[in-house]
Amino acid sequence: MSSTDWLHIAVVGHTNAGKTSLLRTLLQRRDFGQVAASPSTTRDVMCTEMILTEQFGLALYDTPGLEQGSELFDLLNSEFTSEAYRHDGPKQLTALLNSTSAQFQFDQEAKVIRQLMKCDAAFYVIDVRDPVLPKLQDELSLLSRCGRPLIAVLNFTEAANQQLARWREALAKVHIHQQVSFDAVAPPEDGANQLFESLAVVLPHARAALKQALTNFQQQQDSRRRQAYLLVADLLIDVAAYQRLLPVAEQQQVAEAISAMQQQVRQREQLTLQSILVLYGFTEADAVFDLLAIAQGQWQDDLFAAETLKAFGIKTGLGLGTGAAAGAGIDVFLGGASLGAAAAIGATVGGVYQGWQSLGKRLLNHWRGYQTLQVQDAIVALLMRRQQLLVKSLQRRGHAAQQPLQLEPMSPLRQLLPQHDLPVLLDDARHQPQWSSLNPEHYQPSRVREQACADLQVQLQRSY
Numbered sequence: 001m002s003s004t005d006w007l008h009i010a011v012v013g014h015t016n017a018g019k020t021s022l023l024r025t026l027l028q029r030r031d032f033g034q035v036a037a038s039p040s041t042t043r044d045v046m047c048t049e050m051i052l053t054e055q056f057g058l059a060l061y062d063t064p065g066l067e068q069g070s071e072l073f074d075l076l077n078s079e080f081t082s083e084a085y086r087h088d089g090p091k092q093l094t095a096l097l098n099s100t101s102a103q104f105q106f107d108q109e110a111k112v113i114r115q116l117m118k119c120d121a122a123f124y125v126i127d128v129r130d131p132v133l134p135k136l137q138d139e140l141s142l143l144s145r146c147g148r149p150l151i152a153v154l155n156f157t158e159a160a161n162q163q164l165a166r167w168r169e170a171l172a173k174v175h176i177h178q179q180v181s182f183d184a185v186a187p188p189e190d191g192a193n194q195l196f197e198s199l200a201v202v203l204p205h206a207r208a209a210l211k212q213a214l215t216n217f218q219q220q221q222d223s224r225r226r227q228a229y230l231l232v233a234d235l236l237i238d239v240a241a242y243q244r245l246l247p248v249a250e251q252q253q254v255a256e257a258i259s260a261m262q263q264q265v266r267q268r269e270q271l272t273l274q275s276i277l278v279l280y281g282f283t284e285a286d287a288v289f290d291l292l293a294i295a296q297g298q299w300q301d302d303l304f305a306a307e308t309l310k311a312f313g314i315k316t317g318l319g320l321g322t323g324a325a326a327g328a329g330i331d332v333f334l335g336g337a338s339l340g341a342a343a344a345i346g347a348t349v350g351g352v353y354q355g356w357q358s359l360g361k362r363l364l365n366h367w368r369g370y371q372t373l374q375v376q377d378a379i380v381a382l383l384m385r386r387q388q389l390l391v392k393s394l395q396r397r398g399h400a401a402q403q404p405l406q407l408e409p410m411s412p413l414r415q416l417l418p419q420h421d422l423p424v425l426l427d428d429a430r431h432q433p434q435w436s437s438l439n440p441e442h443y444q445p446s447r448v449r450e451q452a453c454a455d456l457q458v459q460l461q462r463s464y
Helices: 019-027 069-079 089-097 100-104 107-118 134-144 164-173 191-202 204-240 251-279 306-311 339-343 361-367 377-395 412-416 424-429 447-462
Strands: 005-013 046-053 056-062 121-127 150-155 179-181 243-247 370-374
Touching: 005 019, 005 107, 005 204, 019 046, 019 056, 019 121, 019 150, 019 191, 046 204, 056 204, 069 089, 069 134, 089 100, 089 107, 100 107, 107 134, 121 134, 121 191, 134 150, 150 164, 150 191, 164 179, 179 191, 191 204, 204 251, 204 377, 204 424, 204 447, 243 251, 251 370, 251 377, 424 447
Parallel strands: 005 056, 005 121, 121 150, 150 179
Antiparallel strands: 046 056, 243 370
C-alpha cells in the first residue's frame, strides 16, 4: 500500500445503539463525539482518523442513528422497483437518495446511506439488549444493498438482559456472518483484535496492512501497561524507602511526625492514581471508587485504616493495634506514643532494618538517641494491591462508560490479585532512604534506583 493509504469505515446502526461509544473506546478518547441516553445525539457525519502505521490508517465515520428504517424500506420496495434495480442495490439506493422524499422526509437515513456508499466497509453496531424487531431487520436489508461489506458489532454483550443468541441467528439469516462481540463499556481484551481481523476478512487487499496495524496496536497496549506498572513500582519504592529520623521525643512530637508521614503517603498515592488515569485516557471524574474513592483530593477510605487492609485480604501478623513491626518495645523508643498510633504507619524503632545489629558500631553510634519511623509492610502491600486492581480495571474499561468506575475490593477482579509477600526489591528499598523522593534531604536519583523500578515493574506485571 502507498504511504497515504486509508481505509474508510462507516459506523452505522439504529439510534442509541452505541456507535459513538464504540469509537470512543476504539480510539481511547473520552472526548470524542457526544454520548447520551436521548435519541439522535449524533445529527451529522463526523470523521476521525486512526493512524495505525506510518503508511496506513483508518478514517472512521460516525453517522446519525437510523430511526425510520422501516418507512424507507417500504418506500424503496414500492416506488423503486425498476427491473434495472433488480440486482443492483447501489443503483436502486442512488435513485432513492435523489428523490424528494429522501432529501426531506428521510434526511437522517440518507446521510447514513450516502456515507456508507463512499466507504470501503462498515461496522453495523447493534445493541443486543434490544429484541430483534422488524424495523431493525429492515435497516439491515437497506444497508446490505449499499454493496459494501458489513461487520456486525454486537454491543453491550455484558448486560444481564442481552439477547446475543437471537441476534446472531437473525444476522445469519441476512447473510451477515462477520460478527464481533464488543461491549463498548467493558470491552473484551481482544475486542480490537477481532475488529481488525474482521476487516482483514472482508477487505483482503488490506490484509497485510491491517496485520501490521494490529501488531502496532498491541504493542501500544503493552507499552501502556508497562508504563502503568512502572508508575506503581515507583510509588512502592518511594514509600518503602521513606523514613523519618527524629530524636527521642515527647508523645505529641511523635504523633505529629506520624501524621505528616501518613499525609505524604496519601498524597503520593493520589499522584500515582492521577498519572495512571491520564495514561489510560481518563480523568479523575471517571473514577469514583468504594475503597478507592476520591473526595476533595483525598482517598475517602483511609489508607491506614485496619478495615481497608482487611477488605483487601491483607493480614498484619500481630495486628495494627499491637505494634506488629516494632514489637512490645515500641512505646519506649517512641517516647510514650501509643502503640496504635505508632503502628498505624508501621513504625519500627531503633532497629529500622532487620538485622540492624550487623550494621556496625559506627552506624549504631550515629543512630543512638534517635528513632526511625518507616511505613509498615502491610501498608505497602495495600498500596500494591490497590494500584494493581486499578490498572486491571482500567484495562477492561471502555471510554464510552457514562457512570464513574466503581471499584470495590471484594469485586471478582480482586481474586486476581497476587497473594504472595512483598517483592524482595521492596525489602531492599528499606535499606535505601536515598531512593525515596519523600526523603528530600536524602533523595538521589540514580541508575540503581531506575533499575530497581524497572525490575519491580516486571515482577508486578507478571504477578497477574
